[in-house]
Amino acid sequence: MLDLELSTSFLFCILSLLFLFIINFSKSIFTTFFPSTSTSSKISSKIPRSYPLIGSFLAFYSNRQRVIQWTSDAVTSTPTSTFVLNRPLGRCQVITANPSNVQHILKTHFHIYQKGIIIRTHVSDLLGDDVDGENWKFQRQVASREFNTKSLRKFVETIVDTKLSDRLIPILSSAAANKTVLDLQDILQRFAFDNICKIAFGHDPAYLLPSLLQEKFAVAFNNANK
Template identity: 35%
Template structure:
């Protein structure tokens, strides 16, 4: 009996000593034996961004998070503006996304979301060049205006006439998904319609995003094991990626076939989607289907979620601040009033989002709306669509706050911008 008691006591002492050795100097949360600091995060998973904002702020802007023992989920979390500036500007080359990041964001392939160093610079150069293309800008303008007039406004009118309650976030997700698909690959998935249909490829994107979030909440070995067995969320991820890849690769194939039949003059003059411009510019013929697929996938995901999130929070804030809403409407009236230089405008009682001619204002016209621009920027400051950025230090580094670590996660919370 004494032998077993000695074994148990030795085991408990070993656990205690291990726990003491891994204890943080600047803990964000209570560090439980075996489970680490994960329990309070799981209890607050439904409000995880607000939760981390509150916790990090309480600890002066920076602190350590320790995951379950042997789970390799240990991070330094910060919303300190000086730390963020140090990582993203002053010592940028020392902070990369790293191998673990690319593993978690596997569906993104080698696109700009997961790229580092020269690959990232190369893709960034291509993106900047694409955005300056007049035919791409023209296509963006035409596409967004058409989608607003033929889908968004009719659905809102239908909801008003029938007294129907609409989930604004779902509506805007569908609106931005259709727009980003049209402008990126030239295909309309038609998610935005009165009956709010379930579209397979849109559902697959949602599943993939949910699966990536899931990978952040469990130990690396757990989701890797699930992937190997093809069970749980990882099975859903595999099926979703298969649906997305099949869809994108088929579009690439049809696009290459379509371009092979066009003359150089037709390709260079007509308004074109991003995929067409990419495949006809910047040595497009040298890029294989995998590169084009990764480029398209990254842009689709980045554009869909960020724009829908921004618009959702923007309209929510307008509801909370009617004075701001009134100023935005007044600015629109002042800039697009009747009998202006272009010969069209709107009446005082007409919806300011539309002109008398039934056309939605284009990009160049909207640039006049300075107050609206400021309101959107304020929405982004308060509710950034990409609230967390994960970075890993290549070499040990001391942050301006005095903290030292090898792997960092900075939270771009609303408090960081205050």
């Protein structure tokens, strides 16, 4: 008897979800063939449609090769520069380009926006265990004070200027003179990596050299970022 009751409840649950899915699917078909010309409908047309269970997976999958442009178009089409992207199985993600929202999350109310176990697990190998909560806030405060000192700013200017004159400009000049094709993204990444290592660790990995050899630490750092 209990099994029968459970089976019946499960059946009603499935039928309810199926009904909601059909309703939403029918609405999407209707709006496709009978589009509205109002301003609000034009705005909402850029917001990805959401369906029961799968969320906005269909829109995400169709734009998987241009995710940044797709989300940028959606977020800039809203009056608040913010929208909710519904993920499969009830998960959701808030995407915003509103400066006041960013300040609310990253500064004034930072303490209530914890990163969560998923992000902490992924970044712990690179940043350690203190990547959330009060420990993370304390480290940010210490770092912000250091980066506001005149001596550090002068130090950064000196290092960047040295890397520009001794490495980046000669490589670009040589490539121009010899009509050599360069991967500019790779060149700028090497330039940034040399500067970061020298500023943060006091070590020059010499990643930006004319030979453009691979450096183990640079490769490991890129893999960690990915």
